[in-house]
Amino acid sequence: MNKTGAQIFWECLEREGVDVIFGYPGGATLPIYDALVTSKIHHVLVRHEQGASHMADGYARASGRVGVALATSGPGATNLITGIATALMDSSPTVFITGQVSSPLIGYDAFQETDVTGITLPITKHNYLITDVNDIAPTIREAFFLAKSGRPGPVLIDITKDAQQATIDWEYDDQPAHLPGYRPDFRPANSEFERAVEMIHNAKKPLILAGHGILISGAMEEVLEFAERTQTPVADTLLGLGAFPGSHSLSLGMMGMHGEAWVNKAIQEADLLLAFGMRFDDRVTGKISHYAPKAKKIHIEIDPSEINKNVQVDIALVGDLKEILQKMLPSISTVDHTEWLEEINTLRGHSAVRDIKNLPDNGHLYAAHVINALWQVTKGEAIIVSDVGQNQMWTAQYYRHDKPNTSITSGGLGTMGFGLPGGIGAKFAKPDQEVWVIAGDGGIQMTQAELSTIAQEGIKVNIAILNNGYLGMVRQWQEFFYDKRYSATPMKGPDLVKIAEAHGLTGIRVSSRDEVVDAIEAARKNPGTVLIDFKVEKEDSVYPMVPTGAAIDAMIRRPLPESVIQES
């Protein structure tokens, strides 16, 4: 049948199972937008292409399916960049589509021409420039396959306007993608397996480092089985939260720069680290030369380029985590590690006294109270999409996730402004689930315009702003390491309640501890989107903290108030 490139485009997306796309039109995508009218796919009109990019990413992380964003050439495409880089750093399966000027104009600095494949080369898993209508279908096929297989990531397709407009006689065919140089199917050698099993059985103080790879691979059950059978405690990376049930007795909590003190201590004491789908990011390891000095390391990872990148390991099993654990589990025996678990529990007990939740009520509202209340009211079952900064770390510390893919945040790139659009994307992925966006007063203002998208789409996303009047995380570094010179971190924000109301949404302001739970409950009951502006303690810091360049157990701890010191 005769079809235009634009019609082929939408049919191919439908065949890939796309039900929603986040986008913003322009001259170079006019043919695609014209053909959208007859497509079954729901198009969400964003307010800035960065919003579209994070929505696609949030959608992908909440659902495990490929998230798709669409932008026009030139400025539309460049506005996607932050979101593409964010998706790459966090291995998020996403496809970005950009319109390009007509092929005869490429290279002539035509109106709104940008070398998008050039710009995005280092921030995509792969990218394509399509100038021929015949390439549209096979390229979309390859792009989706690449985005979701192996170590997932963003793939960009730049399609010229003339390719969108051209007509060919075309039928869909589902030939698998032909990618001779792409091998997502690595498997470890058997000899490596045997060595790993022996190492695991000989360990006295093993520790699982649970990363995002568990969620991507869908290996939650296998990891649980492994941890229980070998009585191995589990520490999470930021993106690994939810991969192992947070309330399980073997769950220790988050590791790294703002990880729990007992977790970092346990890493330093461990004699075996089992790194499951994590990449030893510098925020996790602290000073590499002092990292886990007593531990042998087994790294299970699908991306061979991660092996020995940051930390030298003793055994590397390269491949899909779920497959590898399934193959390994039958040879794993029951082991008892009571002593080791008790040792960690003692460390944990020492830290509890510094937890803001346990400190005497001084009448102030701390962010930890808000997140803790949110966790309790929502029974830990909401999808939590956090922004970046102190709010992100408090969320990670105080919201415990028992279910996979319920914690979504920009980890690798640390992109402020991710939260709100990320949450919108998550809501489209899981319309029946409760979604909470948690952002700082700085981050919300970066992508605040998407409140308007929420209003137009009529969706319900709950928004909690931890409003401290500062670019808090930067202020914290200035407090600790720059003699409290608060350079460019105090921030006067708009009245966020009015901002919500101006968009036809509901706004609530909370300034004291006793209003927190009521406000959260009111927001949940409201059928529409509610933004709660929590006026939290202005100069609170995230504790504990590993200063950059320090070993992970050299942590700055929360100072104890006089009253507590005298008591103990």
Next chain:
Amino acid sequence: MRHTFVALVEDKPGVLNRVVSVFRRRTFNIESLTVGRTHQEGISRITIVVDSDKTDVVRIMPYMYKLINVLQVEDLTYQPHVNRDLAMVKINATPENRAAIMQLAEVFRARVVDVTNNSLIIEITGDEEKIDGFVDVLRPYGIIEMVRTGIIAMERGASTLINNMGENQNYELPIEFKMA
């Protein structure tokens, strides 16, 4: 120390840019780079020489493999291999000294490919040392211009890069990955 990597890549626009970006991004320094067709349609071959003092060579193979258009990569440094460089040297040559220069060329098995009243172009192939040596002896005569292709390399014996393609189904860490 110098490392010689060879890669088979899909012959498509932009692929060289992707390969080079791996180096550029990490400020790895490329000493020499050659690209050309192979006997198989659609497949190009790249030879890259880097200095391991300036480059984290251990990372190169995994990063190259990560590129979708890269079919196969090998580090030939520790394998018996032949490498060749080709140079053309344009040199001042008067009727008086022309014979002497041509004699030198013969000693190095170089070939004269262009002659004028006052110049010669001499072509020489060989490994880098041989070419360096030849250039040194020509220098006193006055080199006007020189061009070199950069190294191309090939494994000795019957095994080929193409035969090794797809061998990684049962993934064992490549040499550089192996832990000490």
